Amino acid sequence: MATISDVARQAGVSTATVSRALNGKSTVDPALVKRVRTAAEELGYHPNGPARNLRRQETAVLALIISDVENPFFTAIARGVEDTAQTAGYSVVLCNSDENPEKERRYIDVALQERVAGVVLSPTDPSSSVERLHQRGTPVVAVDRPLIACDQVLVDSRLAAREATEHLIAAGYARIGCVTGPAGIRTADDRLAGYRDALDAAGRGPRLERRGEYRAAGGRQATERLLGDSPDALLVANSAMTIGVLEVLGEAGLRPGRDVGVVAFDDVPWATLIDPPLTVVRQPAREIGAEAARLLLARIAEPNRPPVATVLSARLIERGSTRRAHGSARTC
């Protein structure tokens, strides 16, 4: 594989000139630049990244460590990060921590070893393995969940959950349940808190709460256990869980909207395909990613700026699954 010296020889110049020419440095004779360019082309020269990174002590690579690649919310964040990073000349590599602190740690170590320029992270827990990143001075920004002493991009989940619950109350539901994620995952706790906020503010009860994993199976189990309390509406904190929730409801012969109101976090593409269409809380996922990338690039440029926390807001999208009276138009 061709090295810079091969190119230099072929072009009849020194390696220093090749380097300068290829990196568009200030002052190189245009004629030489051309010669170097064609030589590089002919030899199929690709600069050796590790060597360059070693010398420069920096990389144009960002790491994005997310907790679930199979969750559309996180892949949308990925798109946002990527688009913004791309235009600034950075590549982004995606790592899947799978909601597993051990895997998260592994990937943080990889990021550390490879000396990436920065890390975007959706931390599995708030005191996650980031100290190692801090210690080394690698810029980090947290998304979706808070992280001590970091730039962060969050969504006001608690408020959104409160509004969603208030919407259910206003729609006339009386026994509203909440299906949320594991204790300790901040979004799960916040959404539960928002649910309680709404109930308390309205002087309503009872509190019907169940937790489960942020997966379809978690939603299933939580709902099965919740059904004994005969809820007439459900707030579901995560779209993967929603799948399990709707399955259980269907199996029990309960129809969303008619028998049980349902509002779920995250606006999945299939929300309008089910009957009745699903009322959801839409989070600006792509924008979260874009903002995280912006913050990260800003911190790379200026490592000592004070940490900033951006809080975006979610929006309730009302559809048929929370219209109590009528159910679907298509039903007879």
Added chain:
Amino acid sequence: MATISDVARQAGVSTATVSRALNGKSTVDPALVKRVRTAAEELGYHPNGPARNLRRQETAVLALIISDVENPFFTAIARGVEDTAQTAGYSVVLCNSDENPEKERRYIDVALQERVAGVVLSPTDPSSSVERLHQRGTPVVAVDRPLIACDQVLVDSRLAAREATEHLIAAGYARIGCVTGPAGIRTADDRLAGYRDALDAAGRGPRLERRGEYRAAGGRQATERLLGDSPDALLVANSAMTIGVLEVLGEAGLRPGRDVGVVAFDDVPWATLIDPPLTVVRQPAREIGAEAARLLLARIAEPNRPPVATVLSARLIERGSTRRAHGSARTC
């Protein structure tokens, strides 16, 4: 940031010994190993990846370049690749080419520059930018779509499409349409070919075919144009398209299964949530990824083995959307 020399000094040994100790090399005095370990610990030492890679002329990183991170089929492949790579001590970084040859090229260049150990790729076109990888001798395996002179893991899409179409014929549908992806994307062409195979074998017609992008919008447009031909069943080649297809059907007051039979590629999590549940062709996505990783690791170990093509098969899962007579039980 601590270097190997810092650790050496702290432990009172040479850098060579540190290197050997930390890499678990054959013969180092256990006492020294311990001293080195604690020294490294105290200093928060992380070996410098670029330096190591430069010296070793290799990396324990695999690149996975997929055409759409937001497509569950590809993220499932990613999981498969990751799981297998992980256990072999490799990290995998995910890159999103977004079905865009230009982005694909960029990421291949990044992979080349960073000297990754190997690449798993779902190529946007069969003569994609892989020559550069071949030229440099970087192992590549193609997934989902063929690539000249490479290891590959494919699914017999054509056969699967044929079987799906035969299923529609057997169910009594007479005007079967096919909604597929852009010409040139192999899976799109294969699935269309399989559809034709079935029609021809049964001496049936007419051929009702429309292409669109592998996205919801592509499915929408194709279906809108197809509706003029009054199909009574549809084979849809991609799950993202399926969303658009079902939306259009719904807007036109046509109900899957009752008015129009629908069978779609890829078993999405929400397939059983719609009414009636969606008949699908399930591809073994995770297994595709796992096999691709195995092939890649094998080739890294033995660069000159002859290329192998693994062809996995897909499975038709019959659900309500292709039961002509009754439609959904829940409908009156």
Added chain:
DNA sequence: TTGTAAGCGTTATCAC
């Protein structure tokens, strides 16, 4: 078993 030193391919500093 351990240390010394060369070299991986770049880029940056310094002369020219």
Added chain:
DNA sequence: GTGATAACGCTTACAA
């Protein structure tokens, strides 16, 4: 404006 040359931090012959 261009060319030597010294790092960057690590691994690995080769010596001891």
